Amino acid sequence: MPFAYDAPLAPAQTGLGPAGPFPRARLTHVLDRRWLHYAFLARDGRYSLVANAAWLGPAAADDDRERFTTILLLHERGRWLWSSSQFNAHINVPAWSTFRLPHPHGETGKLAVAARAGAPAVELDLTRTSRPCTSQCAFFGGRHHLRWQSETGVRATGTVDLGAGRVPFDAVGYHERVRGRWGWPELGEWVFGFANDLAGDPAKPPAWAGVFTFIRPVEDPRDTTASFMLWRDGRMCRHFPRRNTSFAVRGTLEPDALTIAPPLARLLGVRPMSPVPKRLAISARLGDDWALLDFESEAAVRIVVPSETSLNAFSVHEVVGPCLLAGSVCGRRFELETRGIVEFSGGAGGD
DSSP: OOOOTTSOOOGGGGGGSOOSSSOSOOOOSTTEEEEEEEEEEETTSSEEEEEEEEEESOOOTTOOSOOEEEEEEEEETTOSOEEEOOTBOEEOSSOOOTTSSSOOTTOEEEEEEEOTTSOSEEEEEEEEOSOOOOOEEEEETTTEEEEEEEEEEEEEEEEEESSSOEEEEEEEEEEEEEEEEOOHHHHOEEEEEEEEOOOSOTTSOOSEEEEEEEEEOSSOGGGOEEEEEEEETTEEEEEEOGGGEEEEEEEEOOGGGEEEESGGGGGSOOOOOOOOEEEEEEEEEETTEEEEEEEEOOEEEEEEEOOSSOSSOEEEEEEEEEEEEEEEETTEEEEEEEEEEEEEEEEOOOO
């Protein structure tokens, strides 16, 4: 069972609103969605981790449980293949979330996710070192919308298991919550990514961190939205809006560097996706302030997602690789080489 939304609030919590990470209300429409997303990069660059917990639509007529899915993805540097669970991975309840109230800033919580087969698996202690960005919204297709909120600088310590036994994992990453009502084909395509400074004192927030988003729905180009956000020492210091943000891609990732997930998706015979870009550059400028994230794809995993409003599958590509994060804010320049994770998503049209 996922998070217990129907559990009564303790008296100390009643003055803080919903305990979170989402309002205490059941999903009522088939396109209603909520999810928690976790992504971490080891400080030594060896391992990358992506986990997702999602609530998709209301409960079935003969069942009072909401449709709840989980997936875990692990990657070891130097290998192209990702290790993936199915969409039914075990997850601890409640899983840690920075958006749960009350949440003291230095509090440590648990995130344990494991495939039903036993591996891949992770057991992590998570601690926030930074603050979240403001909630952002996208409205498209006349009747679809989503809202997301992200936070960088989440520290993770624990173990990961790709099937050969547990190994230590010391990482810095990213956490977000998303909720709304939308269909996958109507969403069109999005590009999302983040990068943290992996060096420095692990007990302190990253000196610099960046997150970008780009959503281009299929029906109306005016619904396109984008942003580039920068954190400095744990607090968001600049938000570049859509009209001040641009994207460029170059080349394509080698086909052998792509893994299909979850494992059973290989049996579905879904149509091919457009190639994953080999190089991605996101730049933003607002007055004298500017930022640049130059990302190079190293290995990708394609997650095949069913669609409720179309026969075509929708796919999310999680891509890991080295990147350059540079910029200038209030006359203070910075430049660092680190690693990042980028999502390339869209419909499977066979082009």
